[in-house]
Amino acid sequence: MHLPKIAMIGAGQVGATAAHLIAKKELGNLVLVDVDAGMARGKALDIAESGPVAGFDVAVSGTDDYADIAGSEVVVITAGMARKPGMDRSELLRKNVEIVSGIARQVAEHAPEAYVIVVTNPLDAMVCTVKEVTGFPPNRVMGMAGVLDSARMRRFISQELRVSGKDVTAMVLGSHGDRMVPVRGSSTVGGIPITELLSAERLEAIVERTRHGGGEVVELLKTGSAYYAPGASITEMVESIVRDQRRIRPVAAYLQGEYGVSDLYIGVPAIIGSGGVEQVVEIHLTEAEREQFDASVESVRKLIAEARAVSGPGGA
Template sequence: MRKKVTIVGAGNVGATAAHWIASKELADVVLIDVVEGVPQGKGLDLLEAMPIEKRDAHILGTNDYADTANSDIVVITAGIARKPGMSRDDLLQTNYKIMSDVVGKAIAASPDCILIIVSNPLDAMAQTAYRQAKFNRNRVIGMAGVLDSARFRTFIAEELKVSVENVTAFVLGGHGDTMVPLARYSTVAGIPITELIPKERLDAIVQRTRDGGAEIVKYLKTGSAYYAPSAAAVEMVEAILKDKKKILPCAAFLEGEYGISGYYIGVPCKLGARGLEQIIEIRLTPEEEAALKKSAEAVKELCAVIGV
């Protein structure tokens, strides 16, 4: 029997995640959205591509959570983007209500699922889902670090003109301006990038990584990134469904790790069949530790606004 993955939100990120999952033949996919017709149309279109791609994955678009029953993983991309004139707190309150609603409905249909949160602001939305679901922390994981580290790896590979397969990179902290790309732990074929890239160039690459989402928004003008964010979520889905024990940077609920308790922060996580199976603690320099604490403070502020 094939695995089942539900994706909540049939916008660009959700629909593209469905595409990646089906094209990799990882699971059957249910694409759900409040808008009538959109998930049905996108789901059917994708289903009709399967004979061409020679993939036996079933895709169903729906507005009914009954169709999502007994999902192994639920990926939540639902939420609104910030509109002109809207404050960050307004966005936070709106997406908090959406997240609370969809988590309640999703877990009622799939009480044993693992939740992967993609909606922004990521860390606060993961915290919202965790509080709402009342699951163990291993079953609610936020997607941010996989995307941020992919951007970091892209820019490193471009700078050195090497294969992206040679590049490993780590990013800690919250998803946004306070993220902490760790150059010391980032390598090209095992060689630390600090040995290969001058500091001023590396600083510029780190800054571009922090601004990665904003750079794409600037180009698109009326939208935001979706290919890389959806691919990042699907890498997490694959690690869990295949029990890979893969170490990926994810937002996890910390209980004393890195000296932080009670909040979702991006850290190296081992993902397997049980979801978050281990948080890997690495030694940080005082400067890196201070940057991570600053990132945690930014997450705390957001969580305080919505009371989670």
């Protein structure tokens, strides 16, 4: 059986966790790329050696040479500086624009046909940077944000109601940050609207916790950021592409008139399949949610303008 090749750029906690989950599902043969070649090779070897026990059989290798990503069907970019306690996402901008721009140039050179999933923060600016640097069509470049944010909201709802998270659906749109927009009307438990199961006060508390879910983990860890939930979210997106599942998931997608927005990456529901972002799905937003979404769009526009200013000539 032919297995696609999947490149994981960044062998830190997020990249390695995602690589392990991808290997366990046998979604493809993996190559981990990191500036620290020893770490990339060591984690690749460790993942591969877990295969006989976990019951998977895929190739896993590590390298610091981007030439080794040649032929990759999917490239996941997790490399970059992680948030520290008290650090705003925008504070990451200067360093991560530099890191991600360099990676994007390597991807364009060595894996010019790949679909790219961007994870590095600040996400909204980084996914735009990758598209502009690679010159790839927008359907082949997307950001992982809403899948993670929605997973957090689903968990909080299941905890509040003491029900299985498997029965909970949620949809979080907008930017990947404090201006994200959890859509109450798209949140259900076993098909029952969440508004029929929770008071407005409790639901608002869940919405607020969702908005700050990443920061909550950062504050608790003190020396890093989340990686289990991001790793699972990356894996779900990779699976939808390589197995052409055409799942509707909230991702940072390039809008070309949808939601009244053009030429901008923002979190929206989209059909994800073998063609990457195959279709943006427009859903009804209440007046309040629309206002929040518009505010989120404006915050992303400002962040991207800042990223372009930081990158300078020849950058993003």
